[in-house]
Amino acid sequence: MQAAIGSGARSSAPTLEMVAREANVSRATVSRVVNGSPKVSPEVARAVNAAIAKLNYVPNRAARSLASRTSGAIALVIPEDTTRFFGDPYFSAIVQGIARRLDDSEYLLNLLVPTSDPSRKTMRYLKSGVVDGALIVSHHEGDRSLRDAAREIPMVFGGRPPNVDESVVFVDVDNLEGGMTAAERLLAIGRKRIGTITGPLDMPAAVDRLAGFRQSMETAGLPADAVEEADFSVAGAIAATRRLLDRVPDLDAVFVASDLMATGTLAVLRERGRRVPDDVAVVGFDDSPAATSSAIPLTTVYQPSEEMGFLMADLLVRLLAGEPVPHRNIMRTRLVRRQSA
């Protein structure tokens, strides 16, 4: 379909100029049509569009970018070990949602995977104008520089960054509510000695889930001392679960802060001969594929990961279009009952 003339096809791509000639108008007019300017007469617009179709014209991104001082690209920043990032279905879903939203926009998605010195190189990059905006997923307390950059380049965070002010836009779920939901399920089925495996406590999501858990326990008049911190990885969860069982042998339920980690917890429970949910009930978090593919289907707290990604991208696109957008975008969680609790 593409007018592939030998090997030089790419370099001889049709230009605005050629379209203008073909339609007997000026370049300016073609530009207006291409950019959907309202002040173009219908007939002329038709003629131009015909010429565009005939020549199979596609605007040159570099030229447009140079003249307009925008890049038409958005950065997806992953300040985390890639393997862990992509290995967690939660993030996969977010990326999926982002891609889906961007698919029918003009924006390109640039993958930014800071390796060694995250902040400095990444910041330079973000400020360099290579991208018009940035999407930041997962971030620890240390990423203060990234958060501050929100004043220089439009960005949207996935998950509430620490110490937010009005200048940062983020999408998150109500992790406090999520933690309470999990604890309440465990209480509802009559468990008394309930523990929890948390995420890294320098991450707000992990802190909030724990806080929700504690709150429910307190309300129920139960101690909330059976807490072990992990790092959202399977290996970390395995170690934490072992510590927890050693310390609290009479544990009869546990809330694990991510489904992926819960698979590790299930493995340890099995190795220790504890039946799930009979001896120890387990509630996860995410409702990711890990929840259903585990040995025992997980009862878990659903969070709309894919939609969160979609919303993140949507907010950024609107931000770039100059529209005002809400700063706090909190999505709701809900319990999904399966077999583990």
Add this chain to the structure above:
Amino acid sequence: MQAAIGSGARSSAPTLEMVAREANVSRATVSRVVNGSPKVSPEVARAVNAAIAKLNYVPNRAARSLASRTSGAIALVIPEDTTRFFGDPYFSAIVQGIARRLDDSEYLLNLLVPTSDPSRKTMRYLKSGVVDGALIVSHHEGDRSLRDAAREIPMVFGGRPPNVDESVVFVDVDNLEGGMTAAERLLAIGRKRIGTITGPLDMPAAVDRLAGFRQSMETAGLPADAVEEADFSVAGAIAATRRLLDRVPDLDAVFVASDLMATGTLAVLRERGRRVPDDVAVVGFDDSPAATSSAIPLTTVYQPSEEMGFLMADLLVRLLAGEPVPHRNIMRTRLVRRQSA
């Protein structure tokens, strides 16, 4: 560190012109220094570099791209359901390797996630000059158009595409050897009724692993009829394993074509009360994190996923630099013994 002058910082970025003035040379000379041209006297180069440092100059990508007719970007094409793609540790590792290689190059990585009509839109995009080259991972028989595009834009495939000719460059592991390795382990521990769960048989990798398996079985004088096809997903593996067990009740070993799928197989075996490896031995493929985080650590066929990604990016970068590169890049596999076989 960046000379942030109010809010207009980004738009007032230093240009070649300004550097030239600062160093008392022409723009051409600065350009030469920036692009590492050999024909610049040391003193002048020093002066220019000093000016660059002083002004904190960074070349404008759009302008460079427009003038040089290259984009400085590479596309990572994922012709697959994103969730499945990112959910598989094998792909995560490849992306990791790619990012690592590209990190100390000038190239940007563009994520291309074709949603609806893969070939046409993607092809248009690739040919449009938005990227200088492309990296293609995972692909089914249908992606003929993508493969043909290799003549128009430099690309490197991860995994051997179907019906390759000399024009396509790819990185792959010796899947035939891998299949044999797996089968031989099972034979070595004395199993007689050995089956296999394959990947989608429109993927060369799946076909080759099966062929290797069959070859070893034949050599051993054993039947290779206990074969069930799956799709590299956990859910698919679970279904396939159930079919296999129903059809071949006396199965005493199974080679599963990916670790991720093997976790599904383990779950089914457990649900059917078969002990692993006592009743049924299991060998996986990949040696991904899934292999060690599963309930029973998997004996598996290691493939250097991260290195494959690194090599893919490396080959493409060299290709773009005009260097000749080998077309077939086959990496070796090896058995990793753990508990499942």
Add this chain to the structure above:
DNA sequence: TTGTAGGCGTTATCAC
């Protein structure tokens, strides 16, 4: 070795 000058394909600011 270094400088000059033209052009890369768009957008944007003016007049008309």
Add this chain to the structure above:
DNA sequence: GTGATAACGCCTACAA
């Protein structure tokens, strides 16, 4: 509404 005419920032012959 439409059309000239500058930029936008850099690369690259070609000259010097």
